[in-house]
Amino acid sequence: MFDCNYFYYIFFGFVLVVQTSLAHKTGILKNVGAFCANDTTRGDPNLIPIDVGQPRFINKVENGTLYQIGSGEDQVWLIHVYGNSGYDFGYAYGTLLRDQIHKVLPRAWAHFEQEIIDALKDLKLPKWFEELIAEKGLPIALDIQNDLVRKYMDEEVYNEMRGIADAAQIDYKTVVRLHMLGEITRGRCSLYGLWGNATLGGKTLQLRALDWDVDGGLQDYPVITIYHPGTSKLGHPFANVAWAGYIGTLTGMSSYRLGISEIGVSFPDDTFGDESMSGLPFIFVERYILQYTETLDDALSFIANVRRTCHLILGVADGKLGTARMIQYSHSKVNFFDDQNLQPLADWHPRIPNAIYSGMDWLCPSRQYKLYRAIVDQYGQITPELSIKNITSVVKTGDLHVGVYDLTDNIMYVANARGTGEQGPMEAYKRQFVKVDLNVEFARTR
Numbered sequence: 461m462f463d464c465n466y467f468y469y470i471f472f473g474f475v476l477v478v479q480t481s482l483a484h485k486t487g488i489l490k491n492v493g494a495f496c497a498n499d500t501t502r503g504d505p506n507l508i509p510i511d512v513g514q515p516r517f518i519n520k521v522e523n524g525t526l527y528q529i530g531s532g533e534d535q536v537w538l539i540h541v542y543g544n545s546g547y548d549f550g551y552a553y554g555t556l557l558r559d560q561i562h563k564v565l566p567r568a569w570a571h572f573e574q575e576i577i578d579a580l581k582d583l584k585l586p587k588w589f590e591e592l593i594a595e596k597g598l599p600i601a602l603d604i605q606n607d608l609v610r611k612y613m614d615e616e617v618y619n620e621m622r623g624i625a626d627a628a629q630i631d632y633k634t635v636v637r638l639h640m641l642g643e644i645t646r647g648r649c650s651l652y653g654l655w656g657n658a659t660l661g662g663k664t665l666q667l668r669a670l671d672w673d674v675d676g677g678l679q680d681y682p683v684i685t686i687y688h689p690g691t692s693k694l695g696h697p698f699a700n701v702a703w704a705g706y707i708g709t710l711t712g713m714s715s716y717r718l719g720i721s722e723i724g725v726s727f728p729d730d731t732f733g734d735e736s737m738s739g740l741p742f743i744f745v746e747r748y749i750l751q752y753t754e755t756l757d758d759a760l761s762f763i764a765n766v767r768r769t770c771h772l773i774l775g776v777a778d779g780k781l782g783t784a785r786m787i788q789y790s791h792s793k794v795n796f797f798d799d800q801n802l803q804p805l806a807d808w809h810p811r812i813p814n815a816i817y818s819g820m821d822w823l824c825p826s827r828q829y830k831l832y833r834a835i836v837d838q839y840g841q842i843t844p845e846l847s848i849k850n851i852t853s854v855v856k857t858g859d860l861h862v863g864v865y866d867l868t869d870n871i872m873y874v875a876n877a878r879g880t881g882e883q884g885p886m887e888a889y890k891r892q893f894v895k896v897d898l899n900v901e902f903a904r905t906r
């Protein structure tokens with residue numbers, strides 16, 4: 461499942477030596493570790509038309525409204541939550557999505573628990589934490605992890621989880637534990653930020669392709685949550701793309717036209733710093749950016765100053781400024797890249813004007829290069845539609861879900877993996893996308 465992580469290529473030994481010495485000679489890469497699996501195959505274009513239907517009203521409570529968007533098997537729940545506290549948000553969410561949460565949570569939990577225990581030695585966790593999982597079990601280990609991060613967390617996030625648990629009548633601790641899993645598993649993913657000359661009409665576009673675990677049933681109940689804070693202490697409106705019961709941010713856009721994307725790094729080089737179990741979990745760093753920051757600079761300074769945890773690549777794009785940055789992220793070091801200084805610099809990951817991008821991982825030549833080719837071959841012509849048709853599907857990235865953000869026009873496109881009992885291809889990038897007009901959604905009142 462955590463894909464790339466396991467496959468340290470045995471045959472790669474030879475290739476690795478060649479690549480490393482070449483990189484050393486050109487001074488491009490310092491002390492290269494292992495590379496991810498070589499996959500140069502290309503997928504077919506996704507020719508399914510985007511669903512542009514309006515959201516359909518389903519149900520309503522005092523602080524929330526539930527809609528569905530999309531058609532057939534590719535429907536997504538779209539929920540609006542309002543309130544003056546995290547608890548208000550959570551209570552509305554847990555009331556309207558009670559059944560969906562009851563279906564997702566036990567299955568996802570059981571699945572991830574088994575996978576993590578089976579894969580313990582491949583997860584690159586600190587020894588003491590591995591032993592803790594082995595001896596005391598995953599729930600206890602995650603409770604201890606929660607204790608380590610609690611002081612960095614926004615209390616309102618816990619209040620929101622409490623609201624969900626109370627309204628949906630599920631165990632609060634299980635909700636918290638589910639949100640600690642992101643720190644110990646690694647999704648391999650892809651991202652880009654494109655602006656100016658890179659896109660048709662100079663739009664600012666961002667890709668978030670999430671290649672995580674499609675066997676946990678998360679995609680059975682995909683949910684887009686639109687938060688409408690009633691007070692500035694809860695920030696401003698933003699959209700979070702996840703699954704019933706999950707309020708961390710992996711994918712989303714804000715009403716300040718900032719977008720966020722992320723890649724878990726399994727193949728770093730020595731330019732990354734240390735990792736730590738103690739700090740603000742990255743799913744809440746991403747959420748903070750959408751909920752509280754107003755500009756790209758705000759977001760970057762938050763990332764620079766927050767107590768960070770693990771090895772990641774982040775993407776932040778700003779539709780107001782018309783630009784994007786990529787961030788090389790770890791506990792002890794952080795580096796910010798634009799199109800002029802993008803890393804890693806290698807013949808398989810060249811720089812592109814008005815673009816930042818990363819395919820699947822840091823040291824992942826074949827996947828990085830495929831994404832590079834897809835962007836440069838269509839340079840200047842790229843729209844969300846073209847990206848869906850002929851970038852993610854051809855590069856083959858975004859198993860679990862894909863978000864394409866049009867940060868100029870404030871529109872988000874989302875696809876999800878095949879749910880249980882559904883037909884058609886498994887991977888989200890091969891399926892139908894739905895269009896969500898956030899101009900309309902951010903403006904919806906109770």
Ligand SMILES: *[C@@H]1O[C@H](CO)[C@@H](O)[C@H](O)[C@H]1NC(C)=O
Nearest residue numbers: 472475498499500501825826
């Ligand atoms: C990756 O696979 C392709 C196609 O099979 C091959 O041409 C290429 O040499 C391989 N690259 C590496 C680094 O192994």
Ligand SMILES: *[C@@H]1O[C@H](CO)[C@@H](O)[C@H](O)[C@H]1NC(C)=O
Nearest residue numbers: 522523542543544548551690
């Ligand atoms: C709805 O939100 C308001 C604050 O806007 C809060 O006072 C009220 O208790 C909430 N109602 C429910 C049922 O959560």
Ligand SMILES: *[C@@H]1O[C@H](CO)[C@@H](O)[C@H](O)[C@H]1NC(C)=O
Nearest residue numbers: 655656657658813814815840
């Ligand atoms: C876009 O392309 C034009 C024509 O090649 C060039 O003059 C201009 O500097 C480019 N703009 C940016 C922002 O790179």
Ligand SMILES: *[C@@H]1O[C@H](CO)[C@@H](O)[C@H](O)[C@H]1NC(C)=O
Nearest residue numbers: 505833834837838849850854
């Ligand atoms: C997809 O992009 C490639 C270039 O990367 C191009 O040759 C091909 O015609 C495009 N296909 C579609 C369906 O747009």
